[in-house]
Amino acid sequence: MYYYYILYSQELDKFYVGSTGDLEGRLQRHNSSNRGFTSTDKPWELKYYEAFEEKCDAIKREAQLKRWKSRGVILKLIEDS
DSSP: EEEEEEEEEETTTTEEEESOOHHHHHHHHHHOSSGGGSSSSEEEEEEEEESSSHHHHHHHHHHHHHHOOOOOHHHHHHHOO
């Protein structure tokens, strides 16, 4: 399975959108890394995810949400889940 996911940092009051084939491991790496956007203001919490059979579908979904650049859409996805 492949996943599209949304993380949230309470300290930053920001969301992070990504995709992966290992959801649990990826969350752990986000919270333990000292590099990149998610390296600050931990912990990052998993707020939403969708599962896909194909990697390309998870990547397409991630790209779709990043194109929208809408906090409102992200909040709606989380609230509706």
